[in-house]
Amino acid sequence: MVVRHQRDLRKFQRRHLLQLGAAALPAFCAGGPNVFAASGLTARADHCIVLFLNGGPSHLDMWDLKPNAPSEIRGEFQPIDSSLPGVSLSEHLPRLAQQMHRTTLIRSMNHGVNNSHAAAVYAALTGHDRGEFGGGAQPSDRPSPGSVLARFRPPENRTLPYVALPYKTKEGAAGPLQPGFLGGLMGQTFDPFWVLNNPNAPDFHVENLSLPEAVSRDRLQNRSELLAGLGGGLQLQKNRSMTAIDDFQSQVFELLTSTVTQDAFDLDKEPDSVRDSYGRNIYGQSTLLARRLIQAGTRFVTLSWAPDANATWDTHGNNFTSLKTRLLPEFDAACSSLLQDLADRSMLDRTLVAVLGDFGRTPKINANAGRDHWNSCYTVMLAGAGIREGFVFGASDRHGATPAESPVSPGDVMTTIYRLLGVDSTTQIHDSLGRPYEVVPKGQVINAILA
Numbered sequence: 006m007v008v009r010h011q012r013d014l015r016k017f018q019r020r021h022l023l024q025l026g027a028a029a030l031p032a033f034c035a036g037g038p039n040v041f042a043a044s045g046l047t048a049r050a051d052h053c054i055v056l057f058l059n060g061g062p063s064h065l066d067m068w069d070l071k072p073n074a075p076s077e078i079r080g081e082f083q084p085i086d087s088s089l090p091g092v093s094l095s096e097h098l099p100r101l102a103q104q105m106h107r108t109t110l111i112r113s114m115n116h117g118v119n120n121s122h123a124a125a126v127y128a129a130l131t132g133h134d135r136g137e138f139g140g141g142a143q144p145s146d147r148p149s150p151g152s153v154l155a156r157f158r159p160p161e162n163r164t165l166p167y168v169a170l171p172y173k174t175k176e177g178a179a180g181p182l183q184p185g186f187l188g189g190l191m192g193q194t195f196d197p198f199w200v201l202n203n204p205n206a207p208d209f210h211v212e213n214l215s216l217p218e219a220v221s222r223d224r225l226q227n228r229s230e231l232l233a234g235l236g237g238g239l240q241l242q243k244n245r246s247m248t249a250i251d252d253f254q255s256q257v258f259e260l261l262t263s264t265v266t267q268d269a270f271d272l273d274k275e276p277d278s279v280r281d282s283y284g285r286n287i288y289g290q291s292t293l294l295a296r297r298l299i300q301a302g303t304r305f306v307t308l309s310w311a312p313d314a315n316a317t318w319d320t321h322g323n324n325f326t327s328l329k330t331r332l333l334p335e336f337d338a339a340c341s342s343l344l345q346d347l348a349d350r351s352m353l354d355r356t357l358v359a360v361l362g363d364f365g366r367t368p369k370i371n372a373n374a375g376r377d378h379w380n381s382c383y384t385v386m387l388a389g390a391g392i393r394e395g396f397v398f399g400a401s402d403r404h405g406a407t408p409a410e411s412p413v414s415p416g417d418v419m420t421t422i423y424r425l426l427g428v429d430s431t432t433q434i435h436d437s438l439g440r441p442y443e444v445v446p447k448g449q450v451i452n453a454i455l456a
Contacts, residue, residue, distance in 0.1 A: 048427025050390030060318030100341035113399025113408035122314035125363035130185030132419030141181025146189035151305035169197035204290035322373035416448030
C-alpha cells in the first residue's frame with residue numbers, strides 16, 4: 006500500500022501541480038483581506054468591463070461629429086439620430102446609436118500626453134498622468150483598476166478576479182508591453198489572468214486552466230486527498246511559507262476543478278444567434294467572453310482592442326476606410342450587443358461598462374486621409390451600475406479641438422469608476438518597500454454623471 010502511494014505521488018508531485026496552475030493564478034490568489042468595507046463607501050457596481058480602444062479612436066468620426074465644420078475637419082461620415090433625443094452618432098454605429106439612452110458620453114476629456122501611446126494608455130487606465138514618459142510596463146507603475154479590485158474586492162466565489170484579453174498590447178509591433186494593465190507597484194500577485202488565444206477560433210481553449218488529458222477531475226481529487234493525507238500523517242511543524250504553498254496548492258485544485266470557471270470559457274454554450282450578434286471576430290467573441298466571465302463572478306475584465314499600439318485605432322492614414330470597413334462595424338456589433346445582453350439579463354444595474362481610449366484624433370485631416378494624435382479633447386462612454394442614463398457631460402468646441410465646458414481628466418474618470426466599485430481613490434497601496442501611494446493621485450468624482 007505504501008509503495009502504491011509513493012508511485013502515485015511521484016507521478017503527480019507537488020511541484021507539478023504548482024507548475025500546472027502557476028501561470029493561471031496570479032490574480033486568482035490575489036485576494037487579501039476584503040478591506041473595501043472599511044472605506045465607508047457603498048459599492049453600486051460589483052463588476053466592470055473596460056473596452057479599451059487602443060491606439061486612439063477618432064471622437065470626430067464616432068461620438069462627436071461636427072457636420073457644420075469645414076470639410077477638412079468634418080470628414081466623410083454623416084451623423085445619425087440615436088435613442089437619446091438630440092444626440093447623434095456616426096452613421097457607422099447604427100446599433101450602438103440605439104443604446105444611447107442607457108449611456109453617458111463625456112465629450113470633454115483631455116490629458117497631458119500627445120505623442121507616446123504607452124504614456125497615454127497608462128494615464129487612461131490608471132488615472133496617473135505622468136506626461137510623455139513612455140516605455141513599457143514597469144514595477145513602479147500605478148496598478149490597473151482590475152489589480153486594485155483583486156486586492157480590495159476579491160470575488161465572493163473562487164474565480165478569477167481580474168482578466169485581460171485578447172492581447173498583451175505592445176508599444177509598437179516590436180515594442181514592450183504597454184503599462185496600465187498590471188499590478189505595478191503592488192506586485193505581480195495582482196497581475197491579470199491573460200487570455201491570449203482567439204475566442205473566435207474553432208479550437209479555442211485557455212492555457213493553464215485545463216488538466217492533462219491523462220488526468221480526470223476525479224483523479225485530481227483523489228490526488229488532492231492523497232497529498233492532504235500524507236501532509237497530515239507526517240505531523241510536520243509548518244512554517245508560514247509551507248502554509249502559503251499549501252493554500253496555493255488548494256486554490257490550484259479548486260480552480261482546475263471548478264465547473265463555474267471552466268464553463269465561463271466555453272463559448273459553445275452560447276446560442277449561435279448570440280455569438281453572431283457580438284460578431285464572429287476576435288474582438289466580438291472576446292467581448293462576449295467578458296460578459297460570461299462577469300456572469301461567473303469575475304470582478305474586472307479589460308479588453309484591449311489591438312495587438313500593438315499602431316495596429317487598429319491609430320489611424321494616421323486611411324482613417325475613414327479603416328473605420329467604416331473594419332473598426333466601427335466590429336465595435337458597433339460588440340458594444341451594442343454587450344449593453345443589450347447585460348440589460349436583458351438584469352446584469353447592467355450591477356455591471357459598469359467603460360469604453361475608453363488613449364486619446365482622440367486631430368480635427369484636421371492630414372495628407373494621408375488620416376487623423377493624428379489629439380489629447381486636447383476626446384470622448385469616452387460609460388454605462389451601467391450607478392451611471393446616469395441618457396446623458397452627455399461636457400462639450401467640445403465647434404471643431405472638436407478643445408473642451409468648451411466641463412473639462413475632465415482620466416484621473417476624474419478613474420476616481421468615479423473606483424467610487425462606483427466601492428473603493429476610495431485615496432486608499433493607500435504599498436510597494437515592495439512598504440512605501441505608501443494613493444490609488445489615484447489626482448482626480449475628482451464626476452458627480453453629475455452619477456444616477
